Amino acid sequence: MGNVPSMLTQYDIEEVQEHCHYLFSQQEIVALYKRFCQLDRNSNGFIAADEFLSIPEFSLNPLSQRLLKMVDGLNFKDFVAFLSAFSPLATPHQKMELIFKVYDIDSKGRVTFSDLIEVLRDFTGSFMSDKQREQVLSRLLEEAGYTRNSSLLLDDFIKILGKSGMKMEVEVPVD
Structure with missing residues (x-):
């Protein structure tokens, strides 16, 4: 899943779910994929720092510059894994x-x-x-x-x- 395919397959969804320790439902994975594709303005399968800064909640965070170092260049699978710490199901x-x-x-x-x-x-x-x-x-x-x-x-x-x-x-x- 390096490059973002035009559509997620059931296998892709299950693979991402496993990668993020099942902290997101399949519906949430699909919704996150749609958001990822919106953020990936270059459609290269990765989100760059400037694309993350287009998220108002992210850019307003006082720790955004520190977070940027962690998220710059994430593919979809790693994007979901990063967000999994924010899941209500995360420990x-x-x-x-x-x-x-x-x-x-x-x-x-x-x-x-x-x-x-x-x-x-x-x-x-x-x-x-x-x-x-x-x-x-x-x-x-x-x-x-x-x-x-x-x-x-x-x-x-x-x-x-x-x-x-x-x-x-x-x-x-x-x-």
């Missing part, structure tokens, strides 16, 4: 894995204090000073038993942020 662990990847700026499998500061800066903009950000993060890490010098692995990250109760879901409109 909290699956959702946290995606968030961890967003925070792991250098993709080394660990999140540092400076990574956390950068992401918090993206979220808060000029509403918080660097000093305030550092104080908030230092306190958060300290309460969880970590220091500014700690490098957080996925399990550590989940321990600290996983109980926040954040909702990360997208509804797939089905015709």
Whole structure:
């Protein structure tokens, strides 16, 4: 499924479902395919960063530049796999894995204090000073038993942020 065929077969749908751990129904896969084809303006079977930015909800997200690094050049199967973390059926662990990847700026499998500061800066903009950000993060890490010098692995990250109760879901409109 590198290049996007003009139409999905039942086999394609089932293959994509398996690839995304059955977090989307067949109807949702078809709806996502239609959306993918709309976004793939070049019809080359991949969505480029600028095509993702045409999605208002995506372009307005304070983390859109970080997300772009993860989604630039996705084919349909990988597009659905990326979106599967936003499925209501995705486990909290699956959702946290995606968030961890967003925070792991250098993709080394660990999140540092400076990574956390950068992401918090993206979220808060000029509403918080660097000093305030550092104080908030230092306190958060300290309460969880970590220091500014700690490098957080996925399990550590989940321990600290996983109980926040954040909702990360997208509804797939089905015709």
